[in-house]
Amino acid sequence: xxxxxxxxxxxxxxxxxxxxxxxxxxxxxxxxxxxxxxxxxxxxxxxxxxxxxxxxxxxxxxxxxxxxxxxxxxxxxxxxxxxxxxxxxxxxxxxxxxxxxxxxxxxxxxxxxxxxxxxxxxxxxxxxxxx
Amino acid sequence: xxxxxxxxxxxxxxxxxxxxxxxxxxxxxxxxxxxxxxxxxxxxxxxxxxxxxxxxxxxxxxxxxxxxxxxxxxxxxxxxxxxxxxxxxxxxxxxxxxxxxxxxxxxxxxxxxxxxxxxxxxxxxxxxxxxxxxxxxxxxxxxxxxxxxxxxxxxxxxxxxxxxxxxxxxxxxxxxxxxxxxxxxxxxxxxxxxxxxxxxxxxxxxxxxxxxxxxxxxxxxxxxxxxxxxxxxxxxxxxxxxxxxxxxxxxxxxxxxxxxxxxxxxxxxxxxxxxxxxxxxxxxxxxxxxxxxxxxxxxxxxxxxxxxxxxxxxxxxxxxxxxxxxxxxxxxxxxxxxxxxxxxxxxxxxxxxxxxxxxxxxxxxxxxxxxxxxxxxxxxxxxxxxxxxxxxxxxxxxxxxxxxxxxxxxxxxxxxxxxxxxxxxxxxxxxxxxxxxxxxxxxxxxxxxxxxxxxxxxxxxxxxxxxxxxxxxxxxxxxxxxxxxxxxxxxxxxxxxx
Numbered sequence: 001x002x003x004x005x006x007x008x009x010x011x012x013x014x015x016x017x018x019x020x021x022x023x024x025x026x027x028x029x030x031x032x033x034x035x036x037x038x039x040x041x042x043x044x045x046x047x048x049x050x051x052x053x054x055x056x057x058x059x060x061x062x063x064x065x066x067x068x069x070x071x072x073x074x075x076x077x078x079x080x081x082x083x084x085x086x087x088x089x090x091x092x093x094x095x096x097x098x099x100x101x102x103x104x105x106x107x108x109x110x111x112x113x114x115x116x117x118x119x120x121x122x123x124x125x126x127x128x129x130x131x
Numbered sequence: 132x133x134x135x136x137x138x139x140x141x142x143x144x145x146x147x148x149x150x151x152x153x154x155x156x157x158x159x160x161x162x163x164x165x166x167x168x169x170x171x172x173x174x175x176x177x178x179x180x181x182x183x184x185x186x187x188x189x190x191x192x193x194x195x196x197x198x199x200x201x202x203x204x205x206x207x208x209x210x211x212x213x214x215x216x217x218x219x220x221x222x223x224x225x226x227x228x229x230x231x232x233x234x235x236x237x238x239x240x241x242x243x244x245x246x247x248x249x250x251x252x253x254x255x256x257x258x259x260x261x262x263x264x265x266x267x268x269x270x271x272x273x274x275x276x277x278x279x280x281x282x283x284x285x286x287x288x289x290x291x292x293x294x295x296x297x298x299x300x301x302x303x304x305x306x307x308x309x310x311x312x313x314x315x316x317x318x319x320x321x322x323x324x325x326x327x328x329x330x331x332x333x334x335x336x337x338x339x340x341x342x343x344x345x346x347x348x349x350x351x352x353x354x355x356x357x358x359x360x361x362x363x364x365x366x367x368x369x370x371x372x373x374x375x376x377x378x379x380x381x382x383x384x385x386x387x388x389x390x391x392x393x394x395x396x397x398x399x400x401x402x403x404x405x406x407x408x409x410x411x412x413x414x415x416x417x418x419x420x421x422x423x424x425x426x427x428x429x430x431x432x433x434x435x436x437x438x439x440x441x442x443x444x445x446x447x448x449x450x451x452x453x454x455x456x457x458x459x460x461x462x463x464x465x466x467x468x469x470x471x472x473x474x475x476x477x478x479x480x481x482x483x484x485x486x487x488x489x490x491x492x493x494x495x496x497x498x499x500x501x502x503x504x505x506x507x508x509x510x511x512x513x514x515x516x517x518x519x520x521x522x523x524x525x526x527x528x529x530x531x532x533x534x535x536x537x538x539x540x541x542x543x544x545x546x547x548x549x550x551x552x553x554x555x556x557x558x559x560x561x562x563x564x565x566x567x568x569x570x571x572x573x574x575x576x577x578x579x580x581x582x583x584x585x586x587x588x589x590x591x592x593x594x595x596x597x598x599x600x601x602x603x604x605x606x607x608x609x610x611x612x613x614x615x616x617x618x619x620x621x622x623x624x625x626x627x628x629x
Binding site for chain 1: 180182234307308315317382383384385386387392394447457459460461462463464465466468
């Protein structure tokens, strides 16, 4: 299950991910990390069975955690099924089907946003996620 | 077996017409042969849905009071051409918005009009005795216009070359993002559904052929620009009434760092008048061959790396020079099929009739390169020949001395054989000195060096310098020996860019 973590300035200094992995033994996969001096954001993938435990620990440390249900929103009125997104997505979340329609697998998406600027018809948008 | 267009139109009228899409026709011809297919099928519908930059529209606004001669015209802040009569303009698909840049352009204005959205009109004029008004600002919808006529000088390319990139760097092109080292290849065109591929000798398609254009009825008005039948690069010039169009079949678009364009849905009905025409519409993706070009070479004649069929392209990967490259479409096969199916439905329902062309399209035109009367300066014309280089094992003091003595800020680093291995700038040296440490040239140099060649146009070298925000390019020969250097300053002196 993919979540977005928003770091607080104090949390940036701590080896949080390592602590939580050691404590929970959850196989957390870091999909994307953008940590600066005073703020930071991370997209991580948490196995379902450890989800509640891991999320609680992050929250206890003061991080904002939001579950990404629909990481990318596609406006079907703008999409023309050209397939440009399939060429640019680094993890293959878009797929061309047999009938040449283009489908999207949200569970794969890491919200890198590359497809958003590459989409010729501006049909894709990053969603903010919610819980 | 021979039919006439009149006979086919009679069948459309009485509902007995037999219509299939071009991809289905390929199967039919294979199953029962062209002779039988010609008996069983009356019309084959084709379709394509791709980004077609050579598209635009003539608009007529009607006269204001007091009247104005609209000279400088902007529609939603996108410049339209006003150098025709007072309230006529032409808006082109690739013109960019003044305020929004490549995010919005002429293609989007056309889409907004067809979708019934209001657009802002701003026009200026020097004012004349007959047209005294000097400025106008208004908002209009398509219904407010007298005419909104799409007129596309070049659409429906028979086929298009495949784009790939040999260089080490990502390229943003009108063929989409091309990853370095041949990591992807992009292609356009609908293959066996493509209108011209189904009638490559223009036995039925000509001036006056009624077509499907963006969900409305349109017409072929001639061969398109750059029409080149001998090389199988034929094109169509088309027109259609935007007031009839359906926004589902056109779309304003932006190719990142290239600019704006318009996706156009276009379908041509092919009347199956005889066996030969039936055989032509039996064309399959594997019969349509196109070249793979290296877009890494920014010149008119890009190197041809090989040829592939649309079947291979649609399979998702091609093999070029022993290398497997993933392929991705830029035009929509899904929508191309929808165009062909919609046109077939219109014909079956008796809503669309075929026309006899007034004149066939030419088969002998060629595409010439531009006649250029002024020679472009080449790197060899402006480079510094006496290039000062340093060796990998030089220490900071030695490099600094070389730079100061030679009054240079960039020093290519070379091997014993004088081959380029890196580059050092005065800034690299300053950094090491600031840190108070010792280092050899080889340890702190930049290893991936962009280079240029003697015969490269200065414009191309300047583009590299600008794009990668660097200040100098070493000039190398075919064996990577450093034979000169060209800097941003030299280029600005020559062609006056920053």
